[in-house]
Amino acid sequence: MVGITDDKGKQVMLCDSEDSEDDDFPPTTDERIIRALVVHHDDHIVKTHEVMLNTLDVETHSVKTSQEAMKLICVEEVYDLILLARYLPIIDGVQMTKMLRDMEYPTTIVGVTRLLTESQREDFFSAGLDGCFDNERPLTDKTLAVIVESIPRRQTWKKRNIYSTIYQSF
Template sequence: MSLGDEGSSSKGTEKPFTALIVDDNFLMRKMHESILKSIGITTQIAHNGKEAVDIFRCGANFDIVFMDMEMPIMNGIEATKELRAMGVVCKIVGVTSCENTDEKEAFKQAGLDILHEKPLTLAKVNSILEQPQN
């Protein structure tokens, strides 16, 4: 799932690489959005897990989802489980500042492909994009 050759072709027919950023923290959303846009990824924002699930229910699809763990209304664990139950197969990357090992393990078990500590950096994002999907 490398961005690699995802750039526009001379005919402009290739679909842009897309990401959904799910986080209740404004600064984290803006930071992650800025990093992704800097490498040519088209982004959409959800403020909590319920918004993310609703976006997919409305028919949206993404190449990758960056999911915060701790959010109001519906947390990342619940949202990831719901997305996987709905048949969402894109890469879901958990992003958290939580230090509780049991909670992080529950997040992974919900259906994540990868779990990273906040904040994401350009190096982390590039590493994530280079990793094959589970």
């Protein structure tokens, strides 16, 4: 604990954390920075989502595979939103969602995919999906604006150091 005095002379105690988890948060400002990751193999869908997200002032990255996404997630960035295809090579969207939830990764994951059967939808949601749009590819600007508006404030990823170290050891 660190004691500081506020502008009215009152003593305030703050936690003195040596933990670097706060690095996940953007600098303290009035304006909120939202980061999104688009994981999809279709270039048209990726480009459309990138343009719409940038219009909404969302910092956007995109990749074509789950492997590339996991590298970004484990080593580089914490994303507030992941737009995820259901069908991807090697590691599909269901498996990636389950992996992220098992890692306690704090993000909103939205499936953007072709039409799913009820069973496929249940599998995707049971993996930890927050929302799914299987009738709208790419998403409309209104839908994307509602998704972005509903994203909660970024939380610290408590297991970041563990998974970053594991990923970099491969």
